[in-house]
Amino acid sequence: MKARPIYTVLSLFGLISFFAACQSEKQENLVLNGEDQISYNFHIRPILSDKCFACHGPDANKREANLRLDQEESAFEALEESPGKFALVQGDIQKSEVYHRITSQDPNEQMPPPNSNLSLSEEEIALIKGWIEQGAQYEPHWAFVKPEKNLPQSNSEWANNEIDLFIEAKLEAVGLSPNPPAKPHELIKRASLDLTGLPPSIELLDRLANFEGEVSYEEYLDYLLEQETFGEKLAILWMDISRYADSYGYQDDNIRTQWPYRDWVIHAFNENLPYDDFLTWQLAGDLLPNASKEQILATAFNRNHKYTEEGGVIDEEYRIEYVLDKTNTFSKGILGITMECAQCHDHKYDPFSQKEYFELFAFFNNSPEKGYEGDVSISKPAKTPILWIEQEDTEKILSFINHQDTSKLSVSVMGELDETEKRTTYILDRGVYDAPTEPVDPSTPTAIFEFPDQFEKNRLGLASWATHQDNPLTARVFVNLIWQEIFGTGIVKSAGDFGMQGDLPSHPELLDWLAVDFMENDWDIKRLFKLILSSATYQQSAKIQKDHLKIDPENKYLARSPRLRLPAENIQDLVLASSGLLYPEIGGPSVKPYQPAGIWESASSGRGELATYIQDGGKDLYRRGLYNFIKLTVPPPKAIIFDSSNRDRCEVGRGRTNTPLQALVMMNDPMILEASRVLASRLIAEESSSEKAIESAFTRILCRAMTSEEKNLLSAYFEDQVARFENQPDQVFETLNVGEYPLREKDVNSKVAAMMQVIVSLYNLEETITKI
Structure with missing residues (x-):
């Protein structure tokens, strides 16, 4: 018998684990909703959405038998094609045609039909049967219901704040207990990485020790939240959402100057x-009364999408593309819904019609921007409408912009056509730019929250609608994003889809409580971070117990702190900071770091300023990853290898892969080798012995003291490398000659080269680039 390939066995094991996890989740949900209570939102809707709504859902063009199972009224009506019969009859499975169809073995009767390649499992059929028997109670989709602030009853001794009450209640329900607290050095590093994206310095580690001295953990959080690096860390998330880039995209992909907007985001945080206010300024800062240049600059959020500079394009086609992008970014990044699915037809799963899509589109359809302003030969670094930033602006209201010379800056921002020039918005047949049908006025999806009559039908009114206390999505979506930033996965895993095809919240009551609390406390972002980081949930150890893996392998119930690899930008930041190379300047133009030769040129039209890659030098090589130049057709390769966004569209979350390419980067990237060389030369010169140098390097990089075993291992490796370089002296200079930071002649010796190898090894430890 032929041996079964190992990957086949692993795949089979993965499938078994997946189905076991699914079944476990169903059982757990049943327990949480009462032993015999089946919830439409948490048990039935996901089944219907996956298996039934394509033919019996919101999309009228694809609807079969004029039956909608997503709406209670339709589901209980008499069937048009079967007089006297009903799809659902409350409490009676024998009279419910849905039950007969899903249990039928007749291909002509069976639902879903065999040719759909969809089928229901025995567990799903049992849930639907039980739901009908319990009365087939429909519920509004949870995400479209205004959140309420209810706390579980508890006498918890573990909880630090309200967050912990929800977490503890769910842990008890699934048979888990929270981990013990993390060690102080783990908390010091964890909080620093979460709030600043940088590791704590040796001095800070020594000063904080066990939080038994002059600085408490709470005071440490306050200190981190006041650092300017807080804005840099959080800006990475918002750059992904706002699809920030330093080029226009498409074939020519020439340079643009949107970086003052990035400076504003850092400043705002x-x-x-x-x-x-953060949202309002970005959506409609130009429409505010007596709008300041800062408020207008914020509207660059809407203009970060791609632009074409290719000759021969149709202006209106691309102008429509730009408005579509604005609409989709607003719906995904701010509302957490997939409105783009309704561009060409009614949404198949969510209660959004194509008409409602273009009503939302209409808010963005009256900007005076053009689809085409000329080809790359007459390219401008910003497209109409443009905000011009003078030197005096950067000395006054825009003082946060890091602009070193006296030239004017240009940024693409929003503007609004005069009443006499305003466009009429039409529903576009199949979403095509030149196929207008009926006209529509600006409005919002009624399933979310009715657009109030008192709001102006422009972007300012849209911002007021989005931030209204009755809007059920905006606060939920943002607190979920912050939860995702800290714990790796949101309370709603599908952070950009709160609709019926999205994941159900793991802790729905906690999500609602956080959303309401956030709004009640004036939408205070720093307070939200401190609340989460102050919780006992956050302060748990990351140690994995056997029962964790058995009951909750994904750690969605948080019986332990998650182990998360750092974002691509923060890996760079950690290496530069721990080596002493980091240039800490806040803001300013993007920089071009080390990059393999030929990558840009192979993906370029050969025209424009960015046809050839010109690497920056000096201190610019040592800036934070946030400032790396983003060329849309060729994003920074190292960052992409570590799962950063390519920025060509709005993204609200990143994957975390584990590939051999990542190990190759960590072992061979010039920046990492250069940082290792620079730190090695400093430690050999400053420390009294190689043991002290190794100890210092370890503490700087891993933010904790070595164990005796680690000390012996690293010391032995150092001595081994010293012997190697002494036996092969020709390799010393070859090893050390990496990067542009000056290499002093006195540092070209076997000890520095050996210490460099030790430090490279430390940077390649899993613990180094993992938040634990």
Whole structure:
């Protein structure tokens, strides 16, 4: 018998684990909703959405038998094609045609039909049967219901704040207990990485020790939240959402100058601008009364999409593409819904019609921007409408912009056509730019929250609608994003899809409580971070217990702190900071770091300023990963290898893969080798012995003290490398000659080269680039 390939066995094991996890989740949900209670939202809707709504859902063009199972009224009506029969009859499975169809073996009767390649499992059929017997009670989709602030009853001794009450209740329900607290050095590093994206310095580690001295953990959080690096860390998330890039995309992909917008985002987070204002300024800062240049600059959020500079394109086609992008970014990044699915037809799963899509589109359809302003030969670094930033602006209201010379800056921002010039928005047949049908006025999906009559039908009114206390999505979506930033996975795993095809919240009551609490406290972002980081949930150890893996392998119930690899940008930041190479300047233009030769040129039209890659030098090589130049057709390869966004569209979350390419980067990237060389030369010169140098390197990089076993292992490796370089002296300079940081002649010796190898090994430890 032929041996079964190992990957086949692993795949089979993975499938078994997946189905076991699914069954476990169903059973757990049943327990949480009462031993015999079946919830439409948490048990039935996901089944119907996956298996039934394509033919019996919101899309009228694809609907069969005029039956909608997503709406209670339709589901209980008499069937048009079967007089006297009903799809659902409350409490009676014998009279419910749905039950007969899903249990039928007749291909002509069976639902879903065999040719759909969909089928229901025995567990799913049992859930639907039980639901009908219990009265087939429909519920509004959870995400479209205004959140309420209810706390579980508890006498918890473990909880630090309200978050922990929800977490503990769910852990008890699934048979888990929380982990013991993390060690102080783990918390110090964890909080620093979460709030600043940087490792704590040796001095800070020594000063904080066990939080038994002059600084408490709470005071440490306050200190981190006041650092300017807080804005840089959080800006990475918002750059992904706002699809920020330094080029226009498409074939020519020439340079653009949107970086003052990035400076504004960093500034806004550091100043703790309330989230409702943060959104309003970005959506409609130009429409505010007596709008300042700062408020207008914020509207660059809407203009970060791709632009074409290719001759021969149709202006209106691309202008429509730009408005579509604005609409989709708003719906995904701010509302957490997949409105783009309704561009060409009614949404197949969510209660959004194509008409409602273009009503939302209409808010963005009256900007005076053009689809085509000329080809790359007459390219401009910003497209109409443009905000011009003078030197005096950067000395006054825009002082946060890091601009070193006296030239004017240009940024693409929003503007609004005069009443006499305003466009009429039409529903576009199949979403095609040149196929207008009926006209529509600006409005929002009624299933979410009715657009109030008192709001102006422009982007400012849309911002007011989005941040209204009755809007069920905006606050939920943002607190979920922050939860995802900290714990790796949101309370709703599908952070960009709160609709019926999205994941159900693991802790729905906690999500609602956080959303309401966030709004009640003036949309205070820093307070939200501190609340989460102050919880006992956050402060748990990351140690994995056997029962964790058995009951909750994904750790969605948080019986332990998650182990998460750092984002691509923060891996760079950690290496630069721990080596002493980091240039800490805040803001300013993007920089071009080390990059393999030929990558840009192979993906370029050969025209424009970015046809050839010109690497920056000096201190610019040592800036944070946030400032790496993003060329849309060729994003920074190292960052992409570590799962960063390519920025060509709005993204609200990143994957975390584990590939051999990542190990190759960590072992061979010039920046990592250069950082290792620079740190090695400093430690050999400053420390009294190689043991002290190794100890210092270890603490700087891993933010903890070595164990005796680690000390012996690293010391032996160092001595081994010293012997190697002494036996092969020709390799010393070859090893050390990496990067542009000056290599002093006195540092070209076997000890520095050996210490460099030790430090490279430390940077390649899994623990180094993992938040534990």
